[in-house]
Structure formats: structure tokens, C-alpha cells
Amino acid sequence: MSCLMVERCGEISFDSPDQNAKCVRMLGDARVRGQTGVLSERRGSYPFIDFRLLNNTTLSGEIGTKKKVKRLLSFQRYFHASRLLRGIIPQASLYLLDEDYLGQARHMLSKVGTWDFDIFLFDRLTNGNSLVTLLCHLFNVHGLIHHFQLDMVTLHRFLVMVQEDYHSQNPYHNAVHAADVTQAMHCYLREPKLASFLTPSDIMLGLLAAAAHDVDHPGVNQPFLIKTKHHLASLYQNVSVLENHHWRSTIGMLRESRLLAHLPKEVTQDIEQQLGSLILATDINRQNEFLIRLKSHLDNQDLRLEDARDRHFMLQIALKCADICNPCRLWELSKQWSERVCEEFYRQGDLEQKFELEISPLCNQQKDTIPSIQIGFMTYIVEPLFERWAQFTGDTPLSENMLNHLRRNKAKWRSLLHKQHSSSRSNDHSGQVTDSQEQTLNEEETP
Numbered sequence: 001m002s003c004l005m006v007e008r009c010g011e012i013s014f015d016s017p018d019q020n021a022k023c024v025r026m027l028g029d030a031r032v033r034g035q036t037g038v039l040s041e042r043r044g045s046y047p048f049i050d051f052r053l054l055n056n057t058t059l060s061g062e063i064g065t066k067k068k069v070k071r072l073l074s075f076q077r078y079f080h081a082s083r084l085l086r087g088i089i090p091q092a093s094l095y096l097l098d099e100d101y102l103g104q105a106r107h108m109l110s111k112v113g114t115w116d117f118d119i120f121l122f123d124r125l126t127n128g129n130s131l132v133t134l135l136c137h138l139f140n141v142h143g144l145i146h147h148f149q150l151d152m153v154t155l156h157r158f159l160v161m162v163q164e165d166y167h168s169q170n171p172y173h174n175a176v177h178a179a180d181v182t183q184a185m186h187c188y189l190r191e192p193k194l195a196s197f198l199t200p201s202d203i204m205l206g207l208l209a210a211a212a213h214d215v216d217h218p219g220v221n222q223p224f225l226i227k228t229k230h231h232l233a234s235l236y237q238n239v240s241v242l243e244n245h246h247w248r249s250t251i252g253m254l255r256e257s258r259l260l261a262h263l264p265k266e267v268t269q270d271i272e273q274q275l276g277s278l279i280l281a282t283d284i285n286r287q288n289e290f291l292i293r294l295k296s297h298l299d300n301q302d303l304r305l306e307d308a309r310d311r312h313f314m315l316q317i318a319l320k321c322a323d324i325c326n327p328c329r330l331w332e333l334s335k336q337w338s339e340r341v342c343e344e345f346y347r348q349g350d351l352e353q354k355f356e357l358e359i360s361p362l363c364n365q366q367k368d369t370i371p372s373i374q375i376g377f378m379t380y381i382v383e384p385l386f387e388r389w390a391q392f393t394g395d396t397p398l399s400e401n402m403l404n405h406l407r408r409n410k411a412k413w414r415s416l417l418h419k420q421h422s423s424s425r426s427n428d429h430s431g432q433v434t435d436s437q438e439q440t441l442n443e444e445e446t447p
Contacts, residue, residue, distance in 0.1 A: 038251055038269070038272045038273065038276070039248060039251075040248045040249070040251035040252035040254075040255060041245065041248040041249045041251075041252050101125050101127075102125075104125050105122065105125040105126050105133065108121070108122050108125065109133075109134075109137050112134070112137065112138070112141075112183060112186060113186060113187055113190055114187075115187060115329075115398060115401055115402065116329075116330055117183050118333060119176060119179050119180040119183060119333075120176065120333070120336065122134070122179070123176050123179065128168075128175075129163065130175065130176060130179040131159065131162065131163040131166075131175045131176075131178050131179040131182065131211060132156065132159045132160055132163050134179050134182055134183060135159050135182065135207065135211055136152075136155065136156065136159065138182070138186055138207055139155065139204075139207070142200070142203050142204075142207075143200065144200060144203065144204050144207075147200045148200070148204065148260075148263070149262065150259065151259075154257055154258065154259050155259060157257050158253060158254065158257035158259045159211070161253045161256070161257060162178075162211055162212050162215055162250070162253060163175045163178075165215050165216045165249065165253070166178060166214070166215060166216070166217070167216070167217065167218070167219065169219070170217060170219040170344060171219075171340040171341070171343040171344045171347070172337070172340040172341040172343070172344045173214050173217035173219060173344065174217075177214065177337075178210070178211050178212070178213070178214060178215070179211075180325075180326075180337075181210045181211075181213065181214075181319075181322045181323055181325075182207060182210040182211045182322075184210075184321070184322035184325045185206050185207060185209075185210035185318060185319060185322040186207070187398060188318040188321060188322060188398075189203055189206055189207075189318070191393050191396060191398065191399075192393075192396065193305075193392060193393050193394055193396075194305070194311075194314060194318070194393075197305035197306065197311055198311065199311075201271070202311055202312075202315060204271075205271065205274050205275060205278060205315065206278070206315050206318065206319065208250070208275060209275055209278035209279055209315075209319055210319060210322055212246060212249075212250040212253075212275075212279070213243075213246055213278075213279050213282050213319065213323065214242075214246055214282075215246050215249050215250055215253075216245060216246065216249045217242065217246070218242075219344055219347065219348070220348045220351070221242070221348065221360065222238075222240075222241045222242055222285075223360055224348055224351075224352070224360060225241055225242070226238050226241070227357060227358075228357070232244075232245050240280050240283045240285075240286075242283075243279055243280045243282055243283045244280070246279050247275060247276040247279040247280060250275060250279070251272050251275070251276075254272070274312065277312065277316065278312075278315060278316055278319050279319075281316040281319060281320055282319060282320060282323050284381070287320075287381060287385070290316065290317060290320060291384055291385060291388065293313070294313075294317055294388050294392070295388060297310075297313075298388060298391050298392060303392075314392070317385075317388075317389065317392075318389075320385060321385060321386060321389050324377075324381060324382055324385070325402070326338065326341075327374065327377065327378050327382045327405075327406050327409050327410070328382070328386060328402035328403070328405050328406045328409075329405060330405060331405070331408065331409055331412060334405070334409050335409075338370055338373075338374050338413075339370060342362075342368075342370045342373055345360075345362050345363045345368070345373070346363060346364075346365040348360060348363045349363030349364050349365060350365070369417070369420060370413075371413040371414070371416045371417035371420065372417060374409075374410075374413045375410060375413050375414060375417065378406060378409070378410045378413075379410075382406060383406065386399075386402060386403060386406060387403070390402075390403060
């Protein structure tokens with residue numbers, strides 16, 4: 001098996017650890033420098049984590065079984081990518097749905113700008129193709145297809161590539177999350193304070209960044225990649241590791257699909273750089289940096305949205321809001337996202353415990369409950385950002401609606417946490433919301 005196959009597939013394992021490590025290093029460098037000079041990662045460079053390297057006591061029989069599965073998945077992934085490159089769209093994205101489902105999906109798209117949009121329902125109605133369907137619709141609604149003279153077949157092919165490079169096995173960081181963030185971004189782009197200044201380029205950048213901001217996410221966080229010495233951590237020198245990977249993977253798919261190949265070189269170069277700036281802004285470690293800058297602009301009243309740099313900064317803020325807007329959704333939607341993200345945390349914690357690594361913060365299912373995680377997240381991350389966003393937008397109906405949901409959802413999690421602490425008969429520390437607890441919380445909600 002050649003290392004070229006590893007570059008194209010990213011999931012092949014070898015019998016020899018030395019061979020495997022060597023090809024993993026090559027995969028880490030499997031980037032393409034385009035004419036614009038921006039490094040991109042080849043499509044399919046899935047950040048595979050070889051857990052055998054973490055524990056040498058793994059049974060050889062188990063290794064052999066896992067290796068066969070990985071090789072099968074790698075072949076399937078390569079075959080799928082090859083079909084896309086030949087222009088053959090997989091059957092799954094042909095939307096072979098009952099007419100009633102199509103009618104419901106169309107009806108939902110007519111209300112895509114409303115904040116109570118149920119992305120989970122939309123994903124079911126589109127047969128798991130919520131991201132592709134949503135983006136095609138929004139590109140049309142915003143006039144981007146006509147403005148940039150985009151080919152619809154090429155656009156669809158690119159969006160399928162993006163959707164397929166999300167991993168459905170991730171409870172949270174999957175294509176549905178990307179679609180949810182994109183729908184939120186669409187809502188923010190329509191806010192009057194911002195909308196009147198946005199150019200078609202701004203809108204396209206905002207939607208593309210939202211759709212691809214977590215592409216090829218491995219389901220574990222940056223500290224995990226660093227302490228397991230993953231090749232991406234080395235490649236990006238432990239700085240915004242995942243965000244850099246999302247950005248470079250997106251650039252790779254843009255070039256592979258040739259979606260923007262008809263545009264002047266300087267235009268595509270600018271798009272690639274600005275996409276990077278937007279996606280890198282979603283690094284949660286940079287939260288204070290952006291909050292301090294936003295507070296300064298608002299306090300000094302010196303934002304000039306006629307200036308491209310100030311508009312780009314507010315696009316960064318909008319994307320950051322869209323990325324963490326789950327606590328500001330309706331409780332029924334917000335609760336699902338909370339349980340999904342915590343499930344992903346717990347899976348990482350289980351892996352860390354299995355391989356005798358220190359369990360990361362928020363990843364210990366025995367100690368970190370969903371209510372406590374969510375209350376902390378809302379208090380220290382979400383509230384400060386959305387209060388500043390509301391200050392920027394001028395307390396619009398959308399901003400007020402989001403803050404109201406945020407306060408109500410936080411009150412529900414507090415109530416649930418109190419019940420957990422006071423219940424002597426509850427031995428389950430997972431923080432899962434039961435049907436009876438859900439009914440109690442709904443009864444307690446105030447209008």
C-alpha cells in the first residue's frame with residue numbers, strides 16, 4: 001500500500017508501526033499549494049486517531065479486526081470521493097423522498113429566516129441532506145448564484161463534498177450542526193444594522209464559513225490532539241489546530257470542485273484568506289480577544305461598517321454567535337444540542353480513561369453533569385457574547401428573543417441541577433433529562 005493512498009484516504013493502517021507513523025507524517029504534509037499561495041489540505045485527509053499508539057497492550061486480534069474495518073472504510077471513502085470527482089452524485093443526495101416530505105421541506109425553507117427553525121426536522125425531511133439543501137436555497141435567495149455566475153452542478157458537487165466530510169458518528173460536530181450554524185448565520189445577516197452594509201462577497205463568505213467551519217471534525221478537542229501527539233497538532237504547532245484544519249480542508253475542496261475557478265486570481269485569493277480569518281475566529285480560546293475588541297468598538301462607537309475591515313470583524317462576531325447559539329434556541333432544540341455536545345465530551349473522556357490519559361475538563365461523565373456544564377457555558381461564554389451582540393444590533397426582536405430563550409433555558413438547567421442535588425434516590429450522574437423531569441421543567445416555565 002503506497003503512501004499516496006494514505007494521502008487520498010487518510011484512514012489506512014499498516015502492520016508495521018514504523019510504516020504507519022511514517023505515512024501519518026506524510027499525511028500531515030499532504031497539502032496543496034495553489035497559485036494563491038494558501039496551503040490547503042487534500043480532501044479526505046481525515047484526522048484519523050490511531051489509538052493503538054496510545055496503548056501497546058491492545059490485543060493483536062483486536063488490532064487485526066479494527067484494521068480490516070478501517071481499510072474497508074478507507075476504500076469506501078476513496079470510492080465515494082472518486083465518484084464525486086467524476087461528477088457522479090451519490091444516490092443519497094438525490095432526495096428520493098415522498099412528495100409529502102418534499103412539500104414540508106419546501107414549506108420549512110419558506111420560513112428559514114425564523115429563529116424557531118427546527119434543523120432536526122429539516123434534516124429528516126431532506127433525508128439527511130440538510131446542509132446541501134439549505135445552502136443551495138440560501139445561495140439562490142441571496143442572489144449569489146447569479147452575482148458570481150456559479151454553475152449549479154458545480155455548486156451542488158462542492159456542497160456535497162463539504163457535507164460528506166462531516167462525520168455523522170459525531171453526536172455534535174456533524175453536518176446537522178453545520179446546517180444549524182448556517183441557518184443562524186442567515187438570520188444574523190438579515191439584522192438591519194448589518195444587512196444594509198453587506199456586499200454579495202460578505203454574504204457568500206459568511207454562509208460558506210458557517211457551512212464549513214467544523215468540516216472533518218474528529219469528535220475530540222484540541223487538548224486531546226496535543227496530548228496524543230496527533231500529526232495535526234504538530235502541523236499547526238498546537239495553535240488553533242482544528243480551526244486551521246477546517247479552513248485548509250475547505251480550501252482544498254473549493255479548489256478540487258473548481259467552484260470559483262472562473263473568478264480572477266486576486267478574487268479567489270481574497271476569498272480564501274477571508275474564509276480562513278472567519279473560521280479561525282471560532283476558536284473558543286480566542287473568545288476574550290474578540291469580546292474585548294467588540295466591547296471597545298461599542299463603547300467608543302467607532303464601528304464604521306462602510307469599512308470592509310469593520311464589516312469583516314462583525315462577520316467574525318456573527319459566526320462566533322452562530323457557532324454557540326444553541327442555548328439561545330427554543331428549549332426543545334437547545335436541550336437536544338446540549339445532550340449531544342456533552343455526549344461527545346463524555347466519549348472523549350471514556351477514551352482518555354481507557355488509555356490512561358488525564359480526563360479533560362467537562363469530559364468526566366461521573367463528575368460533569370449536563371446541567372452544570374450548560375450553566376457554566378451560558379454564564380461565562382454565551383451570555384457575555386450575546387449581550388454585546390444585542391448592544392450592536394440595537395435590541396432587535398431577534399436579539400431579544402435569543403436573550404429571552406437564554407435566560408429561560410438557564411433557569412431550567414438550574415432547576416434541574418437543584419433537583420439532582422436534592423434527590424437522594426438518583427444515582428445517575430449523567431445529567432440526562434428524563435421525561436418526568438422534562439414535564440416538571442415545562443410546568444415551571446414562566447411566560
